[in-house]
Amino acid sequence: xxxxxxxxxxxxxxxxxxxxxxxxxxxxxxxxxxxxxxxxxxxxxxxxxxxxxxxxxxxxxxxxxxxxxxxxxxxxxxxxxxxxxxxxxxxxxxxxxxxxxxxxxxxxxxxxxxxxxxxxxx
Numbered sequence: 001x002x003x004x005x006x007x008x009x010x011x012x013x014x015x016x017x018x019x020x021x022x023x024x025x026x027x028x029x030x031x032x033x034x035x036x037x038x039x040x041x042x043x044x045x046x047x048x049x050x051x052x053x054x055x056x057x058x059x060x061x062x063x064x065x066x067x068x069x070x071x072x073x074x075x076x077x078x079x080x081x082x083x084x085x086x087x088x089x090x091x092x093x094x095x096x097x098x099x100x101x102x103x104x105x106x107x108x109x110x111x112x113x114x115x116x117x118x119x120x121x122x
Contacts, residue, residue: 007039015039023057030065033057034072041075045082055079070097077107086115 003019006012019036026032037057044050058075062068073095080089093107112121 003036004039007043012043015043028064030061030068033061033064034068037061038072038075041079045078048083051079051082070095074103074107077111081107081111081114086111090115 003015003017003022006014006018019040022032023029023036034057037054037060039054040057041051041054044054055076058072062072073092077089077092077096080086080092089107089111093104093111096104096107098104109121112118
């Protein structure tokens with residue numbers, strides 16, 4: 001939780017320090033990995049190598065918790081979208097089962113738009 005506080009205070013050094021510490025203390029905690037991995041991915045969205053670290057955390061969290069919540073797919077979808085891998089982004093976005101959350105519609109519309117599939121995006 002402390003790493004998340006630092007993230008939202010825009011103190012990325014403290015965010016990384018506390019996030020790394022949390023994972024070192026409990027490397028098999030899927031929820032901690034997913035929360036840290038999500039913010040790491042978003043915080044480094046324009047840096048492919050750094051973004052990949054967040055994606056690796058998300059994938060490990062999914063392995064640790066095969067019944068993970070579908071929000072785990074958000075950072076993967078955005079990662080693939082930013083990288084121009086629209087088919088992979090769409091596959092991840094379609095795994096999100098949160099129709100009442102506006103972000104679900106945003107990622108789908110964004111990916112469909114990038115694929116020039118405007119009707120589906122509407």
